[in-house]
Amino acid sequence: MPRVGGDVRRYLRVEAMPHVWCPGCGHGQVAHGLATALERVAVPLDRLVLVGGIGCSGRTPFYFNANAMHTTHGRALAFATGIKLTRPDLTVITTMGDGDTAAIGGNHFIHACRRNIDLTAIVYNNGIYGMTGGQQAPTTPLGAKSVTTPLGSLEPPFDIVQLALAAGASFVARTTTFDFEELPALIADAIRHPGFSVVEVLTQCPTYFGRMNQLGDAVAMLDYERDMTLPQEEITKESLAGRMPLGVFRREVRPEYTAQYAALCARQKAGKAEAVP
């Protein structure tokens, strides 16, 4: 396998480690992918704000040499919205889990997609709640076991890519921690994209999802990720067969909110501001 990253250490806050993630957890791979992407895009450290939600993925900002805002469960995008609107010059990236994004934060997620503010949302999807000990998530596959679905889940899962597309996100992509080269490339594309971008990363949770569903260790789970997904270019009606497609699903440049807002303010200033005593 070709070497993926350049020197990503400049972006990592090594003194904050060891990290909280379990052995074999895919979140470290996502963080490495993010660091690699940041290095490729050459985002200046003092212009970078990482905004985490609550859960395993939400801890990511602590391990980066950047401004880190660790917020509340599900609401990272709402905080990020306030930051970006106030300081459009900052690069603002959120790290959220699947429950964070699609359960408690579902409302914030769809509205962030709709507004098209230049934020990058990295969604770590391991199909389960890890931090609280392996409960069902809105992305848990039908029939899969968790500590709150010991007999198998009866709920159809959310497809986060479809959700983002339907809600109007202007850049939408999906990859996995198995696709170690694609991962930083897609995150870099998402950061460069001038609008709201979503990168869903399927990541392994061997501690809970893997153990409860007899998927084996972390390496076996990477194989599972490979087998349950299909790169876009290989998709035919027959080949997909229930697997999740990977790649970029939308890349569309359309009016970005903070630019539109700045234009609106400029027009207003040209007119007469209402006097305030």
Place this chain on the structure above:
Amino acid sequence: MKLVQGNEACALAAVRAGCRFYAGYPITPATEIMEWMARLLPPRGGVFIQMEDEIAALAAVIGASWAGAKAMTATSGPGFSLMQEHIGYAAMTETPCVIVDAQRAGPSTGLPTLPSQGDVMQARWGTHGDRAAIVLTAASVPDVYEVTVAAFNLSETYRIPVILLLDASLSHMRENVELPEVTVVDRRRPASLEGFRPFAGTEFIGLGEGAELVVTGLAHADSGRPRASDGPNLERMLRRSIDRLSAGEAEILRYHTRALDDAEVAILAYGITARSAAGAVDQLRAEGVRAGLLELQTLWPFPERLVAELAGRVEGLVVPELNLGQLVMPVRAAVNGATPVHHLGRADGHLFTPEEIGRAARAAMEAVHA
């Protein structure tokens, strides 16, 4: 002179105080604040955004504050309940911001267009855990203007979310007023970034302003780094922020008095109820009853010493409020039996008349002299 609505005065004052970010969600009877901010902010280069709910509104406000803007949101009952999570986050992260709650009768959807003072305890204790709190209120349109500016100033000085309680009647009341001159306080920046610990004091550096910040709702060290299982550190943080307010009592504690110096019976009131209480005092004085009014604008931190001192020199204290007994609880604790405390509460969406409060004060005096 200008005819100004309570909510309008709040928006005008916010802009005057330097507010350059507003995020909100429509709700009666607070909505006009949002509508005014939508008109006032863009020409000043400020940001206005309507969010998807009140939870998101306060999240955006906190994000904006950390990005360097003086920021505010306004809401009412149900929205205020939704904001409790982020009031706690703002407290834990020592984020300056202002939250206006135009109180309406609850619980739940309640009486959306009718006034209440039912959020006095929620404003203090609504979020989980302990925290330092500043909660202000006002009784007239000019006071709304002054107290809104004070809310921003205190918020920036003490790095704390400040809650301003209005009510449906005051929010929608129009008064012919001269908007007063005010002093505006900005957040303090550290003299140097060398060795700056972002959570050691009240100096503030925003995101992207040269210090690498770590901001978290977890308990944290003065550096901002999480200390998620260090209990003594959390208690130290909480006590420090509470002590900071005690030290600043002189500027935090706002109140008015009326005919209080020689009063035999005192009425302790706040917000819109203080208007009726002032009328009651005037009527009682005209009848020869030595009544006086202590009108609190600062509800929290509760002015214990002020109330205890008053209790020591009157024959009775009457506490009217538009709820079934909230601020009377810390009043009773501060009075500590020194004088009888008579509570007058209502939660029917109506204001007290001066006559009702006057009757309660006379009854209190008769009980003493019986």
